[in-house]
Amino acid sequence: MVLAAVLPICAFAPAFAQQADEDPYAPLGIRAGTFIMYPEFEIREGITDNAAGAVQGQESSTFTSIQGQVSAQSDWARHSLTGLLRGGFTTFQDVSGEDDSNLDADVTLTLDVRSDTQLALAAGYGLDTEDNIDDKTYRAGAELSHRFNRLTASVRGTINEFDFGDRGTVSLGSLTEDAVADYDEKEVAARLTYEVSPAWSVFGEVSTNRREFDQQIDLGGFLRGSDGYIVSIGANMDIASALRGSVSVGRQVQSPDDPSFSKIEDVVYAANLTWDATGLTNVTLDAQSDIGETTFAGSPGVVRRSVTLGVNHALKRNIELNGSVTYARNEFVSTGPVETEITSRFGIAYLLSRNVALTASYSRFSFETTAGNADYTANSFVVGLRLRR
Numbered sequence: 001m002v003l004a005a006v007l008p009i010c011a012f013a014p015a016f017a018q019q020a021d022e023d024p025y026a027p028l029g030i031r032a033g034t035f036i037m038y039p040e041f042e043i044r045e046g047i048t049d050n051a052a053g054a055v056q057g058q059e060s061s062t063f064t065s066i067q068g069q070v071s072a073q074s075d076w077a078r079h080s081l082t083g084l085l086r087g088g089f090t091t092f093q094d095v096s097g098e099d100d101s102n103l104d105a106d107v108t109l110t111l112d113v114r115s116d117t118q119l120a121l122a123a124g125y126g127l128d129t130e131d132n133i134d135d136k137t138y139r140a141g142a143e144l145s146h147r148f149n150r151l152t153a154s155v156r157g158t159i160n161e162f163d164f165g166d167r168g169t170v171s172l173g174s175l176t177e178d179a180v181a182d183y184d185e186k187e188v189a190a191r192l193t194y195e196v197s198p199a200w201s202v203f204g205e206v207s208t209n210r211r212e213f214d215q216q217i218d219l220g221g222f223l224r225g226s227d228g229y230i231v232s233i234g235a236n237m238d239i240a241s242a243l244r245g246s247v248s249v250g251r252q253v254q255s256p257d258d259p260s261f262s263k264i265e266d267v268v269y270a271a272n273l274t275w276d277a278t279g280l281t282n283v284t285l286d287a288q289s290d291i292g293e294t295t296f297a298g299s300p301g302v303v304r305r306s307v308t309l310g311v312n313h314a315l316k317r318n319i320e321l322n323g324s325v326t327y328a329r330n331e332f333v334s335t336g337p338v339e340t341e342i343t344s345r346f347g348i349a350y351l352l353s354r355n356v357a358l359t360a361s362y363s364r365f366s367f368e369t370t371a372g373n374a375d376y377t378a379n380s381f382v383v384g385l386r387l388r389r
Contacts (some may be wrong), residue, residue: 011224061094133165228254261300298335
């Protein structure tokens with residue numbers, strides 16, 4: 001999974017370079033030795049009607065958000081090194097204890113072992129802080145691929161470590177809720193890809209995973225951890241001026257370590273598609289599903305699904321409209337609740353130059369659960385100044 005998230009960085013900078021030749025408002029980047037850097041910084045001022053995401057007693061507040069990122073792409077004749085660092089923080093003026101921040105760092109080194117053989121090494125780190133609680137993710141992976149004419153064979157391995165912050169809920173001796181939630185996930189996958197034409201290819205993939213919790217017995221006395229596998233088929237496409245991206249569908253099976261739990265089986269999917277409907281409009285689809293771990297009492301796991309549909313339209317070359325809708329559903333198997341989240345967003349960007357833009361957006365977040373009286377909504381309006389190079 002980590003390589004799927006990190007390796008697309010490789011295409012990030014060249015895409016900007018191509019746009020810069022055609023678009024007078026595309027960023028040019030900064031050359032630093034044998035690297036091209038693309039920095040971006042945005043300061044936003046906003047207002048929300050539910051700063052704490054509260055079910056009752058909602059409190060409105062103004063807030064300030066500062067976000068920034070920098071991507072880097074090597075300009076080497078052979079091999080490549082890419083990186084992405086992004087983060088920011090949000091502080092609320094009218095409520096206390098609700099400030100949050102985030103940080104993500106990813107780096108990928110791709111080695112051309114031979115003209116038809118590549119080795120990619122990736123590493124990443126994520127930090128999300130909310131209500132002074134730090135949730136951390138550590139990522140690492142490697143992928144070796146070899147091309148036999150139109151057929152490409154690849155094998156990859158990834159390790160993800162999830163370290164949840166101290167929420168201070170003591171329920172079983174000296175154990176806390178976050179202590180029993182920490183776990184590691186190891187995955188090995190093999191894929192065969194066949195190039196049908198330069199515009200598209202098909203692939204089949206088999207992967208296995210092992211998930212181990214730092215504390216094997218949770219607060220309810222259940223043994224946590226599981227073994228699983230995924231079998232999937234899919235396609236990659238890059239049809240000029242039309243459709244590009246990838247889509248796959250398969251079946252995932254997870255077998256919990258606790259003998260009192262039954263195995264979980266479900267259809268899983270993944271899609272990341274961009275459709276250039278016109279020269280001024282493009283539509284994006286991002287969808288994914290999987291079977292995840294949980295420490296919810298009596299539940300062996302959670303089936304997670306999400307779909308995001310986005311639309312970008314240029315009224316003029318320097319006026320962009322954008323909108324998106326995201327639907328996410330978490331279904332805790334057996335005894336747990338079903339949670340749904342819907343996020344809708346509409347925004348506009350006025351590009352003053354390649355480097356400066358004014359932005360504004362409205363968003364609405366809705367949360368519903370079958371667990372009881374825990375539903376809530378939050379509406380936000382934001383204006384911002386974006387600087388990039």
